[in-house]
Amino acid sequence: MKIVKVSGDVSIKRSVDSGTEEQREAAKKIIGDVRRSGDAAVIAYTERFDKVKLSSLKVERSEIEEAYKEISDSLVSIIQEAANNIQSYHAKQQKASWITTEENGTILGQKVTPLDSAGVYVPGGTAAYPSSVLMNVIPAKVAGVKRIVMVSPPGEDGKLPAGVLVAADIAGVEEIYKIGGAQAIAALAYGTESIQPVDKITGPGNIYVALAKREVFGDVDIDMIAGPSEIAVLADESAKADEIAADLLSQAEHDMRASSVLVTTSSVLAEEVQREVTAQLASLPRREIAEKSIEDFGAIYLARDLKEAIEVVNQLAPEHLEIVTENAMELLGQIRHAGAIFIGRYSSEPVGDYFAGPNHVLPTNGTARFSSPLSVEDFQKKSSIIAYSEGALRENGAKIAQFARLEGLEAHARAVETRLKKFN
Amino acid sequence: MKIVKVSGDVSIKRSVDSGTEEQREAAKKIIGDVRRSGDAAVIAYTERFDKVKLSSLKVERSEIEEAYKEISDSLVSIIQEAANNIQSYHAKQQKASWITTEENGTILGQKVTPLDSAGVYVPGGTAAYPSSVLMNVIPAKVAGVKRIVMVSPPGEDGKLPAGVLVAADIAGVEEIYKIGGAQAIAALAYGTESIQPVDKITGPGNIYVALAKREVFGDVDIDMIAGPSEIAVLADESAKADEIAADLLSQAEHDMRASSVLVTTSSVLAEEVQREVTAQLASLPRREIAEKSIEDFGAIYLARDLKEAIEVVNQLAPEHLEIVTENAMELLGQIRHAGAIFIGRYSSEPVGDYFAGPNHVLPTNGTARFSSPLSVEDFQKKSSIIAYSEGALRENGAKIAQFARLEGLEAHARAVETRLKKFN
Incomplete structure (x- = not known):
């Protein structure tokens, strides 16, 4: 050193792998195929890349119960304790909706709403990290996301690693699919016959997963590309x-x-x-x-x-x-x-x-200049609230119309004046 | 209807303009030229697209004072009142850093830090919106961003619209450049001889601006593409x-x-x-x-x-x-x-x-499913804080090492045990 x-x-000195043109094209093709052919494409790609032909994509309850048997009790309780710590830290990030009121009747505010659904990608193979499951799922859970879906590529035996399944169960995931790669990202983003689409995809993966996430971004939200x-x-x-x-x-x-x-x-x-x-x-x-x-x-x-x-x-x-x-x-x-x-x-x-307790999904590559750890906020969104009373519009309507005309937007001015002129 | x-x-029914291949290439070329040739490239592109040869890119104080003379006093005070309302609403989004302490000496927390710098793009021509200046600059100001840079393409007379300059001055911008298009985005992202780079670029623009923002994303942060x-x-x-x-x-x-x-x-x-x-x-x-x-x-x-x-x-x-x-x-x-x-x-x-008062920069195109209005948080980032005491490590160190070994990361386990073995 x-x-x-x-x-x-x-x-x-950093090394960022943004993929080759060939890899980008491969990811795009997989996404296209999954959009067109749904489950059939996902199953075909799983056979090709993960060397296993699945009859069903979904992890059954019995597989989770089996996973518990493979892990020592002391490890299960360590995972549980880690999950509790993560839950407790992230609960402090929770933010309430708020309003302000004014004497003239104006109400302004900000409404915080969880995403409807989130998908968590968990890498497979040698890089099977139960801790990643906890760090991605728990913030979504604390945020109030009702539907949390996990995907992870199966081994050649058609199974997911026991540690990953136990962590998912402890974190409270109820919908797990044995699929990985760009095909899993496509299924999460656009849905298939057996998988409903989600609103946001988080979690790390290989270069094809990263490229696929970039590709679906906009149609769904994604976390950072680590x-x-x-x-x-x-x-x-x-x-x-x-x-x-x-x-x-x-x-x-x-x-x-x-x-x-x-x-x-x-x-x-x-x-x-x-x-x-x-x-x-x-x-x-x-x-x-x-x-x-x-x-x-x-x-x-x-x-x-x-x-x-x-x-x-x-x-x-x-x-x-x-x-x-x-x-x-x-x-x-x-x-x-x-x-x-x-x-x-x-x-x-x-x-x-x-x-x-704090999240281990963190900004890399110098992006800590402008990015933050994965948090509860990443699984919520806000809506502004604006309620003007008659009195508030009476007081401010003419000013708003004048501002609109400065910008050359006459219909904006008239929208306000349609009310104002009824005030006598 | x-x-x-x-x-x-x-x-x-929505129409999203993601640009043609030709437009993407044009934006990339402009960015490359600005990275290589700095101010000279910016000046050349400004001459080509905005039809004006600038000797200096920066807006002088005298130009701002002139702008005030072009705008009626009543409009100035309306802009000021709007700015006050926006400031007051966004101040309520401000979040404090926090910590939690435990009896065993553990301290966990979250530190909130403003971005060092932000760049605001303001469109020019017929779409000159002083309200956009307020809506982009004020959240950055409230967030505590020290350096806020505004760019906007000049008219053929080499000037910016009076309303835009007055709004920028009221919002507290002290660094304004008369440049627009992809060349302005490149200058903000990578810097030139006369412009220091920024950490985040926000604000709407034409298709070349949108494509350039997509292109520099990652090297700097951007807001949504509206x-x-x-x-x-x-x-x-x-x-x-x-x-x-x-x-x-x-x-x-x-x-x-x-x-x-x-x-x-x-x-x-x-x-x-x-x-x-x-x-x-x-x-x-x-x-x-x-x-x-x-x-x-x-x-x-x-x-x-x-x-x-x-x-x-x-x-x-x-x-x-x-x-x-x-x-x-x-x-x-x-x-x-x-x-x-x-x-x-x-x-x-x-x-x-x-x-x-609430922001008018809002998620379009169905992205309200997972995105939020522009806010103070967009100009801040968080860092997790973890301080374990000797007692906390004594209590939890062995569990952490065991978890690390479950994931096959021996050096992680040993990092903890290097401390543990010195205890007793």
């Missing part, structure tokens, strides 16, 4: 090198394109972390992935002082930020851009990935 | 036909592709509105536009009862909804999808377009 002295602007995961650790000489190195590697094991960065004011820590990363890498099961990630996208930035270090962090706008300095909490106000901020040495990133 | 009896599902404007009026026999007709026409005069729909339980009202629309059309300055819009995209839906009428409204998910029925307020809870809801006969749509 290279040590770089900060001078001037810094940016994370890039490779990132961590930046902001640390001073008070930090422990072994802990920092372990946290950097926990990000690096995700993906060869993941990015792990240390920003520090301490050259001693910089060198210690460098050594620790190499040492800890040796025994990691996912060593190959982590090593490549550290080599290509890892860096240790050495800043002259804390002010410069914080400026580097703000330039990076990282998905995850750990602050491991004396008085870490005091620095919070200076952090302008980060998806999630982990404060102090005991807030190792996995604490947030699985358990603490 | 045709009367259609409701039977089964109903959808607004489709043609829509109104649905839900009315019973208590409504006045002349008022409903005037409101339908105020929407229709915007755009030949605008959609104006009445949904009513009263066949008497249906026929009266039909007659009134024809009568009122005759004397409208923008008759040609309104007539075409009503012909192509207008309709009167006759429902058997209020329940069916409300179901039609929810299927339409209109941008603007007027409810003109007895006890209109009581129906609010049954409306699931609408951008803005205008209640009662005195809440004619122009009341909200200009003056009342």
Whole structure:
């Protein structure tokens, strides 16, 4: 892991896979086929890509009960506890509709309404993450979405991973389909004989899933298109090198394109972390992935002082930020851009990935400059409320008509005056 | 305007212009040129499209002072009053950062941070809308965005419309450039010698502006891509036909592709509105536009009862909804999808377009199913806060490690255990 002295602007070396022309065309073709042929197309693509011929797409209750038997009781109760924490955190994001009233009778307000339905994509294969199920489903549930649909590609045995099914059940999903890829996104967006369409699709997937989500966006809503995961650790000489190195590697094991960065004011820590990363890498099961990630996208930035270090962090706008300095909490106000901020040495990133409560679906690729973690709001929408009384229109109608005429919109002016002229 | 009896599902006939391949290529080329050549490209395109060779892109204070002289004092004070109303409504959307604390020392929370910068596109020519300036700038201002940049294409005299400049000044914009089209979007997204890039671009424009916004999306954030404007009026026999007709026409005069729909339980009202629309059309300055819009995209839906009428409204998910029925307020809870809801006969749509306070940038094209009016939140982002104490990690660390191993992420488990093993 290279040590770089900060001078001037810094940016994370990032790798965004926006797909090849060929992949884009493939995703489009699959979507077209599903729109035309419905279930038949979904079943055919599942046979082709997932190597299993399904007679029914829907997960039965018996499959969920079987999944519980495959998972230890202690894991079930850990998943349940994580779900409770996530539920409790997201409940605090809940917002009420509100109105304001004025003496002249005017009522203005904002009505908050859950989406009618939401679809959650859960990746399959080696990347089967029960935690993703919880993080995508629970905010929708808290938002009040009545119909939550989950899709995930089946294994060659025609089943979904037990952990994923148990997490879905704990989160309260009642409609699960064993389908994945662009065909699942198309089914969620446009519906088939056996699947009703949804209003919004969230959740990560492979490049075909990402391209399909981009393609259906507008007809339905989607969450962000996630890039490779990132961590930046902001640390001073008070930090422990072994802990920092372990946290950097926990990000690096995700993906060869993941990015792990240390920003520090301490050259001693910089060198210690460098050594620790190499040492800890040796025994990691996912060593190959982590090593490549550290080599290509890892860096240790050495800043002259804390002010410069914080400026580097703000330039990076990282998905995850750990602050491991004396008085870490005091620095919070200076952090302008980060998806999630982990404060102090005991807030190792996995604490947030699985358990603490805040969402682990976070803005990547520098989009923390303008994007937020997945939240309850992503599953609600608002409507403005405007109720003018006779008195309010009497008071303001002529002004509104005059404003409309400034913009050359005579019919707007007349709409108001049709009422005004009846006031005598 | 045709009367259609409701039977089964109903959808607004909509026209979405997603541009031709040629237009997409043109927008891409302009963006590429601006990224390469900066100001020089912007100036060249402005000369080509806006027919004016600018020596400087920035609007000077003297131009704003001149604009004030062109606008009557009464209009200035109407714009000011509208701005105050908009400011006051949006201030109620403001949300505080929050934390929760637990006895074991855990702190969780959500930090709300304004975007560093925002760019507002204001269309030029005949569609110069000072109200758009207020509706886009004020939420950003309330959100706490420090740098707000406005761009708008100049007339052949090298000036911006006086109303637009006055509205920008009242809204508090301090950085205005006389540029438009895809070249302005590119300059906002990537910067030039004289324009620093921004984090988010909002505001409507022509097809090239829309295509350019789609193109830069991801590098910066954008608001929705607006489709043609829509109104649905839900009315019973208590409504006045002349008022409903005037409101339908105020929407229709915007755009030949605008959609104006009445949904009513009263066949008497249906026929009266039909007659009134024809009568009122005759004397409208923008008759040609309104007539075409009503012909192509207008309709009167006759429902058997209020329940069916409300179901039609929810299927339409209109941008603007007027409810003109007895006890209109009581129906609010049954409306699931609408951008803005205008209640009662005195809440004619122009009341909200200009003056009342809620935003007039609203989800079109059925996207009210999952989208919201432009708001303060669109100019802020959130960061999760996670601070685990030693006690909290001691209590939960082993569970977190176990969850990580369920997902096959050993380095995640070890990151936590690196701390745990130092305890006891």
